[in-house]
Amino acid sequence: MNKTxxxxxxxxxxxxxxxxxxxxxxGYYTYHRAVDNLVTDDVIVAGDQGVPxxxxxxxxxxxxxxxxxxxxxxxDSRTDAHGHPLxxxxxxxxxxxxxDGEQNTDTMMVVHIPADPTKHAFAVSLPxxxxxxxxxxxxxxxxxxxxxxxxxxxxxxxxNNGVGQADAEKQATTAGRRNLIATVTALTGLRVDHxxxxxxxxxxxxTKAVGGVPVCLNESVHDKYxxxxxxxxxxxxKGVDALKFVRQRHGLPGGDLDRVxxxxxxxxxxxxxxxxxxxxxDPGKVTSLVDSLTNAVVLDKNWDLVSFAQQLQSLTGDRVRxxxxxxxxxxxxxPYDGSAVEVDPAQVRSFVQELLADHQxxxxxxxxxxxxxxxxxxxxxxxxxxxxxADEHPIDASEVPCVN
Amino acid sequence: MxxxxxxxxxxxxxxxxxxxxxxxxxxxxxxxAVVAGCVLAAIAANRSAFFTVVAQPPLIVTAIAVAxxxxxxxxxxxVAQLSTVFPYLAATMAAVGLIVLVRLxxxxxxxx
Numbered sequence: 001m002n003k004t005x006x007x008x009x010x011x012x013x014x015x016x017x018x019x020x021x022x023x024x025x026x027g028y029y030t031y032h033r034a035v036d037n038l039v040t041d042d043v044i045v046a047g048d049q050g051v052p053x054x055x056x057x058x059x060x061x062x063x064x065x066x067x068x069x070x071x072x073x074x075x076d077s078r079t080d081a082h083g084h085p086l087x088x089x090x091x092x093x094x095x096x097x098x099x100d101g102e103q104n105t106d107t108m109m110v111v112h113i114p115a116d117p118t119k120h121a122f123a124v125s126l127p128x129x130x131x132x133x134x135x136x137x138x139x140x141x142x143x144x145x146x147x148x149x150x151x152x153x154x155x156x157x158x159x160n161n162g163v164g165q166a167d168a169e170k171q172a173t174t175a176g177r178r179n180l181i182a183t184v185t186a187l188t189g190l191r192v193d194h195x196x197x198x199x200x201x202x203x204x205x206x207t208k209a210v211g212g213v214p215v216c217l218n219e220s221v222h223d224k225y226x227x228x229x230x231x232x233x234x235x236x237x238k239g240v241d242a243l244k245f246v247r248q249r250h251g252l253p254g255g256d257l258d259r260v261x262x263x264x265x266x267x268x269x270x271x272x273x274x275x276x277x278x279x280x281x282d283p284g285k286v287t288s289l290v291d292s293l294t295n296a297v298v299l300d301k302n303w304d305l306v307s308f309a310q311q312l313q314s315l316t317g318d319r320v321r322x323x324x325x326x327x328x329x330x331x332x333x334x335p336y337d338g339s340a341v342e343v344d345p346a347q348v349r350s351f352v353q354e355l356l357a358d359h360q361x362x363x364x365x366x367x368x369x370x371x372x373x374x375x376x377x378x379x380x381x382x383x384x385x386x387x388x389x390a391d392e393h394p395i396d397a398s399e400v401p402c403v404n
Numbered sequence: 405m406x407x408x409x410x411x412x413x414x415x416x417x418x419x420x421x422x423x424x425x426x427x428x429x430x431x432x433x434x435x436x437a438v439v440a441g442c443v444l445a446a447i448a449a450n451r452s453a454f455f456t457v458v459a460q461p462p463l464i465v466t467a468i469a470v471a472x473x474x475x476x477x478x479x480x481x482x483v484a485q486l487s488t489v490f491p492y493l494a495a496t497m498a499a500v501g502l503i504v505l506v507r508l509x510x511x512x513x514x515x516x
Contacts, residue, residue: 013459020462021497027487280483306484313480 026283030290031306037294039081040301043177043195067114070194070311071184072123073177074107074246074263075147077199080295083169086201103151104128104144105180107246107263110188111320112356113311121320122355123267125260126184130325131332131340135182142337146183151176188325189349195300196308202296203246204239209288210273212238213266215245216402225250234400242266255330256341258404264322265403271315326351409450416456419445420464427468428475434485435492438465442496446503451511454504461496465489 079085108126128144138149154175158168181192198206207213213236220232228248230241237245246266252258279285290305299308325348332342410418419441426437438461446457469486473479 010455010459013455013463017459017462020466021493024462024465024486024490024493027483028490031484031487280479306480310478310480313478 030286033287034290034294034305037291038305039294039298040303041174041177041195041298042301043174043181044192044300044302045178045181067112068193068311069190070111070113070196071181071192072107072109072111072267073105073147073180073195073197074203075103075105075197075199077103079199080201081197081199081298082295090201103148103176105147106144108143108180108184109263109267110184110190110192110352111311111315112190121315123264123315123320123322124188124352124355125264125322125324126187127256127260127324127327127341127343129256129339129341130187130327130343131334131337132183132187132343132345134179135186136179138179141334142340143183143187145337147176147180149176150179187343187345187348188352190352194303194308194311196303197298198296200243202292204243205292206289206296207238207242207270209285209292210238210270210279211285212236213242213269213273214400215262215266215269216400218402218404221248221251223248223251234402252404254404257324257327257330260324261322261403264324265401268315268320268322269400271312274309275313275316323351323355410445410448410453411450412453412456415445415449415453416460416464418448419460420467423464424468424471427472434468435489438489439492439496439499443499443503446500446507451507454508457500457504458497461493461500465493 078091106128108128109123110126111121111123113121126143128142130143131140132143133139134141134143134146134149136150136153138146138153141149151172155168155172158171159165163171177195177197181195184190185192214234215237216234217230217232221228221230223229226244226248228244230237230245246259246263248262249256249259254261273279274289279289293305297305297308299305325343328342328344328347330341332340334340422441422444423434423438426433426435426441429437442457442461442464445460449457465486469482469489472485473482477485
């Protein structure tokens with residue numbers, strides 16, 4: 001009897017031990033896949049930040065308490081993160097045009113995560129058409145051109161100096177990213193600690209890897225530009241459908257500002273999906289998630305996928321709130337760039353300062369400012385009060401918010 | 405049966421304590437402490453505790469990684485911690501396996 005019991009106990013222990021050993025081996029394999037295949041770029045200019053954690057070192061000690069500011073960028077790149085061009089089939093599926101040398105950053109979001117876990121994190125979207133001063137002496141243009149302008153200028157310069165095409169392309173891309181970071185820093189007054197860039201195709205692959213992201217629409221939409229045909233109400237989107245959801249801007253009451261809210265809602269939903277119990281405990285899903293992330297994202301070189309994911313995790317739950325920078329006119333006529341979104345940099349900086357100062361209290365003032373509805377043909381400048389956001393209700397990651 | 409050496413529960417408690425201290429200090433001390441704790445246990449164990457010696461390393465590192473969650477470590481941090489320790493874990497398993505084989509061989513020779 002005693003012997004049987006002992007034998008059973010030993011069998012259980014051996015089985016557990018072997019299973020854990022196997023799981024840890026799988027973790028190690030996956031971790032190295034994630035670290036080795038990740039594309040990084042030296043975009044955070046030295047002297048700009050604290051001591052980087054050595055990547056890949058096992059750490060149990062809590063990380064030094066420091067606020068972190070991340071710039072999240074979505075690009076409509078026709079290549080994957082490794083620079084390999086996407087196939088025609090994939091491009092057609094994405095409804096992306098031919099590669100025309102343009103590389104606009106159509107989604108830009110600054111995420112601020114305070115070191116103090118009792119404080120709220122915030123994410124501030126920067127509308128792509130914001131008419132701002134572009135760093136590097138390029139003058140005032142739409143924010144989404146900061147990257148491409150610097151990249152193209154550097155590329156021409158390097159090619160004229162006889163640098164090889166591939167090398168020049170790489171260095172020019174770094175210059176483009178640095179210029180975007182400099183522009184955003186000048187606009188918001190926030191020092192950017194980390195940079196994460198994601199491309200279209202990778203984005204759709206990530207949504208497939210997590211099995212779709214729940215979203216909710218106030219109204220049904222039919223937009224032939226983006227191919228977005230969705231019913232009203234809750235639904236789960238993945239792949240190309242998810243892309244259509246975050247790219248649609250025609251036919252929405254608030255145009256690009258509504259699209260920004262969609263992106264915020266989608267990011268919150270995606271973060272929730274990644275960290276939901278079903279994803280990280282399923283080896284198959286973890287593998288495809290790691291593969292899609294390494295194909296999709298470019299991080300700054302002092303960062304790794306695990307730290308990135310840990311920060312992303314803070315976007316789940318109700319600790320984070322999403323905002324959009326205050327904007328003035330959505331249809332500012334410009335000499336060279338068509339119709340742009342008017343912003344006042346001083347106003348943007350005070351808005352960000354206010355968020356930094358009072359984001360610990362969720363009932364702080366200025367959270368429910370009514371947006372200035374887009375007034376067509378109105379010529380007088382309507383300046384929103386500084387403590388008003390462009391959002392009717394800040395999106396909160398704890399639920400699936402319904403958006404336009 | 406020989407009475408020399410630690411019984412199975414002391415083997416498990418001792419190795420866990422050594423590895424746990426390393427886990428609390430953090431950094432490279434964790435894998436080092438895992439190797440040290442488990443190898444010392446293999447040397448100090450009573451022959452009846454050899455089963456514990458061989459089976460315990462994966463259980464100990466997992467238990468400590470889980471315990472760090474209580475000290476404010478994030479889930480992902482704990483998983484990364486556990487994953488990066490794998491080479492040291494594998495080396496530990498090989499080392500304790502070898503020690504146990506040698507001790508079994510020596511014991512047989514002595515009895516013979």
